[in-house]
Amino acid sequence: MTTKAKCNDVTWKGHADCSHCSVRHMVLFANLADADLDGALMPIEEMTYAPQTTLYRAGERGDHVYTIRSGLLKLFQYLPNGTQRIVRLLRPGDVAGLEILVNGTYHHGAVSIQATNVCRIPTAVLKNLDQSKPQLHRELMVRWQRSLDQADDIITLFSTGSSQARVARLLLHLGHLPADTACNLLSREDMSALLGITVETASRTVADFKRRGLVKTGNGQCEYDPAGLQEIAQD
Amino acid sequence: MTTKAKCNDVTWKGHADCSHCSVRHMVLFANLADADLDGALMPIEEMTYAPQTTLYRAGERGDHVYTIRSGLLKLFQYLPNGTQRIVRLLRPGDVAGLEILVNGTYHHGAVSIQATNVCRIPTAVLKNLDQSKPQLHRELMVRWQRSLDQADDIITLFSTGSSQARVARLLLHLGHLPADTACNLLSREDMSALLGITVETASRTVADFKRRGLVKTGNGQCEYDPAGLQEIAQD
DNA sequence: CGTTAAATTGAGATCTTTCAACTACGGTGG
DNA sequence: CCACCGTAGTTGAAAGATCTCAATTTAACG
Numbered sequence: 464m465t466t467k468a469k470c471n472d473v474t475w476k477g478h479a480d481c482s483h484c485s486v487r488h489m490v491l492f493a494n495l496a497d498a499d500l501d502g503a504l505m506p507i508e509e510m511t512y513a514p515q516t517t518l519y520r521a522g523e524r525g526d527h528v529y530t531i532r533s534g535l536l537k538l539f540q541y542l543p544n545g546t547q548r549i550v551r552l553l554r555p556g557d558v559a560g561l562e563i564l565v566n567g568t569y570h571h572g573a574v575s576i577q578a579t580n581v582c583r584i585p586t587a588v589l590k591n592l593d594q595s596k597p598q599l600h601r602e603l604m605v606r607w608q609r610s611l612d613q614a615d616d617i618i619t620l621f622s623t624g625s626s627q628a629r630v631a632r633l634l635l636h637l638g639h640l641p642a643d644t645a646c647n648l649l650s651r652e653d654m655s656a657l658l659g660i661t662v663e664t665a666s667r668t669v670a671d672f673k674r675r676g677l678v679k680t681g682n683g684q685c686e687y688d689p690a691g692l693q694e695i696a697q698d
Numbered sequence: 699m700t701t702k703a704k705c706n707d708v709t710w711k712g713h714a715d716c717s718h719c720s721v722r723h724m725v726l727f728a729n730l731a732d733a734d735l736d737g738a739l740m741p742i743e744e745m746t747y748a749p750q751t752t753l754y755r756a757g758e759r760g761d762h763v764y765t766i767r768s769g770l771l772k773l774f775q776y777l778p779n780g781t782q783r784i785v786r787l788l789r790p791g792d793v794a795g796l797e798i799l800v801n802g803t804y805h806h807g808a809v810s811i812q813a814t815n816v817c818r819i820p821t822a823v824l825k826n827l828d829q830s831k832p833q834l835h836r837e838l839m840v841r842w843q844r845s846l847d848q849a850d851d852i853i854t855l856f857s858t859g860s861s862q863a864r865v866a867r868l869l870l871h872l873g874h875l876p877a878d879t880a881c882n883l884l885s886r887e888d889m890s891a892l893l894g895i896t897v898e899t900a901s902r903t904v905a906d907f908k909r910r911g912l913v914k915t916g917n918g919q920c921e922y923d924p925a926g927l928q929e930i931a932q933d
Numbered sequence: 934c935g936t937t938a939a940a941t942t943g944a945g946a947t948c949t950t951t952c953a954a955c956t957a958c959g960g961t962g963g
Numbered sequence: 964c965c966a967c968c969g970t971a972g973t974t975g976a977a978a979g980a981t982c983t984c985a986a987t988t989t990a991a992c993g
Contacts, residue, residue: 540854544933550853565843570850593835600828600835607842608800614849615805618785619775622857623894626981651940659858661982666941682990698779861949886972896950901973934993941988949980956973963966 481507484582486532491558491584491602508583518573518581519560525569526586529559534579535647538571539656547572549657551613558606564589576653621658624698629658630668631695634678634687648685716742719767719817726765726793726819726837743818753808753816754795760804761821764794769814770882773806774891782807784892786848787871793841799824812882856893859933864893865903866930869913869922883920 481492509532512518519525521540529536531553538551538559550571553559562570564586592599620632633654637646649657654665672678677695678687716727744767747753754760756775764771766788773786773794785806788794797805798821827834855867868889872881884892889900907913912930913922 540850542854542858542933543931544859548854548858550850562843562846565839570847594832597829597832603839604800604842607839607846608797610846611797611842611849612805614846614853615775615785618849618852618857619777619783622853623777623783624779662939663941663983664981666939667981670941696778698777897971898951898973899949901971902949905973936993937991939988939990941986943984943986945983947980947982949978951978952976954973954975956971958971959969961966961968963964 484532486555491528491530491599491606506585507588509580510583511578511580512575514575514577514579516575516579518575519569521569521572523569524567525560525563526567527583528561528563528586528589529573529581529583531555531557531559532580532582534581535576536573536579536581537576537653537657538573540571547656548659549653550617551610552576552617552657553613557609557613561603561607561610564603576649577647617657626658626660626664626668627671627695628698629660630654630665630672631692633658634672634685635689635692635696637685638687638689646685646687648680648683716817726763726834726841741820742823744815745818746813746815747810749810749812749814751810751814753810754804756804756807758804759802760795760798761802762818763796763798763821763824764808764816764818766790766792766794767815767817769816770811771808771814771816772811772888772892773808775806782891783894784888785852786845787811787852787892788848792844792848796838796842796845799838811884811888852892861893861895861899861903862906862930863933864895865889865900865907866927868893869907869920870924870927870931873920873922873924880919880921883915883918 481487484492512534518529518536533555536553536557536559537549538553539547539549542548559573559581560569562568589599589603616636620636621629623629633649634646637649648669651662651665651669654660654669655662658665660668669678669680672687672692673680675691676688677691678685680686716722719727747769753764753771768790771788771792771794772784773788774782774784777783794808794816795804797803824834824838851871855871856864858864868884869881872884883904886897886900886904889895889904890897893900895903904913904915907922907927908915910926911923912926913920915921
């Protein structure tokens with residue numbers, strides 16, 4: 464289900480370490496000098512999770528943060544009535560579990576939506592670097608701010624307006640990274656939990672978009688008409 | 699409209715300075731030693747804003763963050779269609795404008811809902827303290843995390859479920875601080891922008907609560923039945 | 934090829950919005 | 964002091980959107 468590898472362990476196949484990380488430019492250590500990272504063999508693990516794998520649960524104590532290298536992760540909370548509400552969608556370069564640095568407890572459940580590759584970083588590493596490399600602070604602030612921006616997106620883009628507008632905005636949002644006109648489709652259940660609508664409404668809306676020729680789907684992938692969806696996303 | 703006072707200026711009436719701040723325990727400098735703050739006369743201003751006053755606008759450049767000492771502040775963004783969506787509600791102890799530390803631009807509009815008293819802190823102060831007092835980092839992280847928790851609340855509490863449930867949760871949330879069973883009521887317009895419903899629905903819902911004896915209102919104040927609202931807030 | 938979960942569809946009930954009318958209230962100026 | 968005015972709040976009624984529940988189809992997988 465998951466694979467492990469010491470990121471900085473020279474005995475590990477591939478010789479991977481943070482200073483040669485292929486996504487280094489977008490992750491937590493982006494702006495630290497190579498020398499800062501070379502000093503110690505850090506117990507950072509690279510891990511790959513199959514879809515639907517739980518990384519951690521809300522309320523759980525822990526001492527790792529996760530930077531996403533590839534894939535898609537959802538963070539969610541449970542509502543009073545027991546249903547699940549997705550509060551963040553994390554993509555490569557994003558960080559999960561920063562709250563652990565504040566009080567040692569995760570505030571969300573974290574589950575992979577697609578196959579997801581992450582670096583699992585012990586808080587001890589950050590605390591060590593913290594004292595020696597103040598540059599890390601800025602990097603942490605940037606991640607924290609990015610999380611806030613993403614939360615704002617969930618509020619303004621995904622929790623406001625008609626279900627049509629929400630779905631359209633979601634598709635555009637998902638497509639924004641890989642290409643400009645295609646995206647991996649979420650399950651109707653995840654759409655529902657993310658957009659605050661029912662599974663049926665999500666299904667009907669996507670089906671309607673298909674009928675109108677706005678999207679074409681094929682095994683989990685989705686090609687769409689940007690202009691058309693943009694129009695609907697307006698309101 | 700607004701009043702100013704140098705927080706640490708010994709010539710200011712009242713002799714106020716951060717080391718004697720009455721809400722010190724809940725604000726940004728909570729855990730800094732008095733000595734850390736005494737060193738320099740810092741250009742921190744205490745200001746009082748009348749209701750409906752704009753502190754800053756989205757997109758604007760700036761170099762101040764605000765800690766709320768008393769009152770109520772809304773942070774909002776505009777939707778594609780021009781309507782306003784409230785993304786955060788700030789109360790005493792909360793911080794507004796932290797994003798300025800990352801890229802110098804405010805991400806929201808900030809407007810006082812009630813008369814609001816704040817400390818207006820230049821980013822330069824934080825950057826100075828930052829280098830000399832690493833303890834400030836933890837304090838900043840705590841604020842950042844609090845902002846995230848509040849954003850999560852907006853998503854799960856105020857943007858999910860029936861309008862009745864949302865209004866009930868809002869009243870309970872507003873009452874949580876002052877007393878346990880009363881709160882200052884928002885305008886229907888702000889309710890609408892916060893809960894993602896129309897002004898009319900907000901009005902009807904509150905009216906319905908009144909008819910059912912769940913709330914009593916009198917000039918902007920609101921007394922409510924906690925158990926009854928809790929019931930409705932469940933879903 | 935059978936089994937199970939996910940997605941889709943239909944139909945009616947329910948909720949929310951829309952649009953328009955009306956009321957309450959505070960302040961202004963005559 | 965009172966009529967007038969503008970804003971915020973309220974209410975009604977019909978249209979529209981979403982949800983609910985049940986049935987059906989499709990897809991996934993061993």
